[in-house]
Amino acid sequence: MSADLVIVANRLPVDRVEQPDGTPGWRTSPGGLVTAIEPVMRANDGTWIGWPGGTDAGLEPFEADGMKLVPMSMTQAEIEGHYEGFSNGTLWPLYHDLVAKPEFHREWWDAYVGVNRRFAEKAAELASEGATVWVHDYQMQLVPQMLRELRPDLRIGFYLHIPFPPAELFQQLPWRRQLLEGLLGADMIGFQLPGGAQNFVRLVRQRVGHKTHRDLVYLPDGRTVRAAPFPISIDAAGFESMARSEPVARRAEEIRTALGNPRKVFLGIDRLDYTKGIYARLRAFSELIADGHLDVEDAVFVQVAVPSREQVEQYRILRDEIDRLVGRINGDLGRIGRPAISYLHSSYPREEMAALYRAADVMVVTPYRDGMNLVAKEYVACRFEDTGALVLSEFAGAADELRQAWLVNPYDINGMKSALLEAYRADDKETRRRMKAMRKTVTQHDVAAWADAFMNDLAEVPGSHGKAVRPAKRS
Numbered sequence: 001m002s003a004d005l006v007i008v009a010n011r012l013p014v015d016r017v018e019q020p021d022g023t024p025g026w027r028t029s030p031g032g033l034v035t036a037i038e039p040v041m042r043a044n045d046g047t048w049i050g051w052p053g054g055t056d057a058g059l060e061p062f063e064a065d066g067m068k069l070v071p072m073s074m075t076q077a078e079i080e081g082h083y084e085g086f087s088n089g090t091l092w093p094l095y096h097d098l099v100a101k102p103e104f105h106r107e108w109w110d111a112y113v114g115v116n117r118r119f120a121e122k123a124a125e126l127a128s129e130g131a132t133v134w135v136h137d138y139q140m141q142l143v144p145q146m147l148r149e150l151r152p153d154l155r156i157g158f159y160l161h162i163p164f165p166p167a168e169l170f171q172q173l174p175w176r177r178q179l180l181e182g183l184l185g186a187d188m189i190g191f192q193l194p195g196g197a198q199n200f201v202r203l204v205r206q207r208v209g210h211k212t213h214r215d216l217v218y219l220p221d222g223r224t225v226r227a228a229p230f231p232i233s234i235d236a237a238g239f240e241s242m243a244r245s246e247p248v249a250r251r252a253e254e255i256r257t258a259l260g261n262p263r264k265v266f267l268g269i270d271r272l273d274y275t276k277g278i279y280a281r282l283r284a285f286s287e288l289i290a291d292g293h294l295d296v297e298d299a300v301f302v303q304v305a306v307p308s309r310e311q312v313e314q315y316r317i318l319r320d321e322i323d324r325l326v327g328r329i330n331g332d333l334g335r336i337g338r339p340a341i342s343y344l345h346s347s348y349p350r351e352e353m354a355a356l357y358r359a360a361d362v363m364v365v366t367p368y369r370d371g372m373n374l375v376a377k378e379y380v381a382c383r384f385e386d387t388g389a390l391v392l393s394e395f396a397g398a399a400d401e402l403r404q405a406w407l408v409n410p411y412d413i414n415g416m417k418s419a420l421l422e423a424y425r426a427d428d429k430e431t432r433r434r435m436k437a438m439r440k441t442v443t444q445h446d447v448a449a450w451a452d453a454f455m456n457d458l459a460e461v462p463g464s465h466g467k468a469v470r471p472a473k474r475s
């Protein structure tokens with residue numbers, strides 16, 4: 001097997017599931033990454049390398065939905081050290097502005113290096129001469145350099161789906177230099193926002209001592225690396241047509257009926273993650289009821305929390321906290337058949353999400369820090385009648401584009417209360433004006449445009465800069 005395009009990501013685009021007859025099968029993962037990359041994969045007959053979840057060893061490459069997939073198994077020790085440990089116990093909180101305290105453990109780092117090496121070796125084995133390899137996200141930051149050493153003929157792109165932190169925070173990492181050098185193995189590094197790209201270039205200049213100019217880094221070996229923003233998006237047309245469909249319309253009606261046909265439905269949909277600000281948002285909503293600004297006969301908050309990283313301690317603590325908070329709010333403020341919060345700890349297929357988006361009058365997205373937040377864009381894509389209000393954190397990448405949302409600081413509970421109330425009370429003319437503008441943005445900048453921009457720019461990074469530059473600093 002030899003491929004002109006290889007995608008390297010921690011996860012495969014399909015999850016391993018048990019079928020009704022008990023045999024194992026595969027289901028397309030719902031995430032945005034899959035819809036984003038699928039068209040590029042098909043156009044280039046690409047191959048995708050990733051972990052299928054679990055510890056199954058010896059899984060053979062296979063095809064799903066016409067995509068060639070190569071499963072990489074992980075041992076229990078690798079899951080604990082690489083995935084739960086360094087990726088989600090160290091990098092995730094550090095890159096999200098220390099919303100939780102990152103832990104630094106040398107054995108986690110060793111596991112991270114080991115898994116990155118295995119993925120790099122697999123990509124080196126599968127890529128054809130001069131092929132393009134596109135590496136994704138924080139779990140794989142060493143792959144570009146490892147791969148370049150094995151295969152200098154390749155064109156390598158890297159895209160970071162989460163924020164890239166300011167130098168002051170990144171500096172805490174005992175392995176900061178290795179991560180920067182790992183990324184510099186790529187020809188181009190994509191970030192969600194300009195700020196992330198700037199943070200990276202500044203760190204490379206200060207910490208590694210390479211010469212930089214605007215978004216370019218000049219390496220002593222003659223290579224140029226470009227660091228630039230490519231804000232990710234969604235399949236807007238796909239979401240819209242799903243939202244318009246008859247079954248989704250019917251399901252949205254059913255949902256509203258099941259909720260007792262309140263005047264307005266508030267909605268939150270998040271992975272159950274401490275970066276998402278779920279606790280603060282539910283508190284803000286409940287205080288509006290306790291203060292008498294909202295009544296449970298008129299308003300209900302549907303919160304979907306998708307189970308995530310359940311073996312990681314911080315996530316278990318969060319789950320207990322949210323369980324307790326929801327119990328207390330409903331106990332204190334609910335009436336028979338009228339809970340203030342309808343809480344669902346589960347994941348749902350895309351059609352059900354579209355029905356929820358259709359059923360919701362006020363979408364509430366309040367992360368403390370988020371690379372982009374595709375839920376905000378999905379909601380907008382589904383509101384084809386230009387109705388509905390979006391309350392959005394300033395600290396989500398999406399806030400850069402969705403300026404017409406009710407923007408909030410999630411640390412400011414009173415500010416959030418006012419925004420929720422304003423969005424609830426806003427008249428049709430106002431919501432329509434805002435939604436129309438946001439829909440224009442989301443429809444024009446869809447995921448196909450994102451992938452095209454990345455691939456075209458990656459192809460254009462000059463191979464050699466021809467400048468005389470100093471060797472890198474030693475640290």
Ligand code: G6P
Binds near residue numbers: 010011137138162
């Ligand atoms: C974020 C990350 C992805 C990750 C996803 C789900 O969106 O950017 O890389 O795959 O969360 O998290 P999980 O740990 O289940 O892969």
